[in-house]
Amino acid sequence: MAQIPLSLDxxxxxxxxxxxxxxxxxxxxxFAVGFGLLGIFTFGFxxxxxxxxxSVLALFMGQAxxxxxxxxxxxxxxxxxxxxxxxxxxxxxxxxFDSSEFLQPFLDxxxxxxxxxxxxxxx
Numbered sequence: 717m718a719q720i721p722l723s724l725d726x727x728x729x730x731x732x733x734x735x736x737x738x739x740x741x742x743x744x745x746x747f748a749v750g751f752g753l754l755g756i757f758t759f760g761f762x763x764x765x766x767x768x769x770x771s772v773l774a775l776f777m778g779q780a781x782x783x784x785x786x787x788x789x790x791x792x793x794x795x796x797x798x799x800x801x802x803x804x805x806x807x808x809x810x811x812x813f814d815s816s817e818f819l820q821p822f823l824d825x826x827x828x829x830x831x832x833x834x835x836x837x838x839x
Contacts, residue, residue, distance in 0.1 A: 742774065742777075742779040742782045744770055744773050744774040744777055744779060744782075744783075745770075745774040745779035745781070745782020745783055745785075745786060746782065747766075747770040747774075747786075748767055748770035748771040748773075748774045748782060748783055748785070748786025748787070748789075748790075749767075749782060749785050749786045749789060750767075751763045751764075751766040751767030751770055751786070751790070752764075752767035752771070752785070752786045752787075752788070752789025752790045752792070752793055753789055754767070754793075755767050755789065755790060755792075755793025755794075755797070756789065756792055756793045756796055760793050760794070760796065760797030760799065760800055761797060761799040761800055761803075763793065764790050764793040764794050764797060764800060767786055767789060767790035767793060768787070768790040770786060771783045771784075771786035771787040771790055772787075774786060775787070
C-alpha cells in the first residue's frame with residue numbers, strides 16, 4: 717500500500733510537490749456581469765451601482781475580463797436609466813447654482829403662509 721504524504725500547505729498536491737493553485741471561479745465577475753445586465757433591462761437605479769461596485773471589486777481581485785465586461789454593462793445601464801440621469805442632473809444643478817437663490821422665493825412664500833411658527837410671534 718502506498719503512503720500518501722499529508723501536508724497543511726494548501727498549495728501542496730498529492731505528489732508532495734508544490735503545485736499550482738486550482739483555478740478559482742470568478743464569482744465577483746459573474747455578479748458584475750449579472751448586475752450589469754439587470755441594470756440595463758430592469759431597475760437600473762438599483763442594479764447599476766451594484767454592477768459598478770462588483771466590477772471594481774472583480775478588477776481588484778484579478779478577474780480583469782469579467783470586471784471590464786461588467787464595467788461596460790454598468791455604464792450601458794447608466795446610459796439607459798432615466799432615474800439615474802435625473803439624480804445626476806439634480807446633483808449638477810445643486811452644485812452649479814446657489815440653491816438659496818432658487819429656493820428663497822419658495823421659502824418666503826411658506827413663511828408668509830405659516831408665519832414664524834407659533835403664538836410667540838411679535839407684532
